[in-house]
Amino acid sequence: MNEEDKRIDDFLSFIEKRIISPIDETDINESCTATLLLIFAAIDSLSKITCGDNEFELYKEKKGNRKRFVGFLEGVMNKKYKNFKEEIYNLRNDMVHTGINTKVILSKNVNDVKHLQKENGYLWINTKQFFKDFTETFEKIKTVIGNKRTFYINAKNRLKSFNIINIDRDEYDEAIPSTGPDDSFF
Numbered sequence: 001m002n003e004e005d006k007r008i009d010d011f012l013s014f015i016e017k018r019i020i021s022p023i024d025e026t027d028i029n030e031s032c033t034a035t036l037l038l039i040f041a042a043i044d045s046l047s048k049i050t051c052g053d054n055e056f057e058l059y060k061e062k063k064g065n066r067k068r069f070v071g072f073l074e075g076v077m078n079k080k081y082k083n084f085k086e087e088i089y090n091l092r093n094d095m096v097h098t099g100i101n102t103k104v105i106l107s108k109n110v111n112d113v114k115h116l117q118k119e120n121g122y123l124w125i126n127t128k129q130f131f132k133d134f135t136e137t138f139e140k141i142k143t144v145i146g147n148k149r150t151f152y153i154n155a156k157n158r159l160k161s162f163n164i165i166n167i168d169r170d171e172y173d174e175a176i177p178s179t180g181p182d183d184s185f186f
Helices: 003-025 032-050 053-060 065-075 079-098 127-146 150-158
Strands: 104-107 117-119 122-126
Touching (some): 032 053, 032 065, 032 079, 053 065
Parallel strands (some): 104 122
């Protein structure tokens, strides 16, 4: 595996290990807020390799997050999300910046069939269905990358080296903060 492919593989593995697996395998999925925050973080990251060159240039100028995020919902997620992209982007902003949801009804009930429907003027989001749809989208992105198509080319050209610190949790009794990368890996 060449260095560029390894970087792409590391990026995708990072999303699987730090976002998808914790939601899928721990009690994080019992919190609508925590689930959405992680999904929104993943969309923010993935949208940097699924967006067009113009949107990526805006990102580099510290602009255009809305365009990338909404573009991901509109063009990469399944078509149901296209109809509610503005409400979901506004929810993302509310959740990321305040941790408070004020305009959307959230549910985690597996029997809930109201996902992406309006009720009394509010959008209804089932976070377990959102997660399922997101993971299906993630698998499609991996397939496109594996076929060396557009997202692969974007990732190859946009991803820089990672500075990921892995710590064996059994060796420590308390959390140790990561110094993080000097620069974003994009």
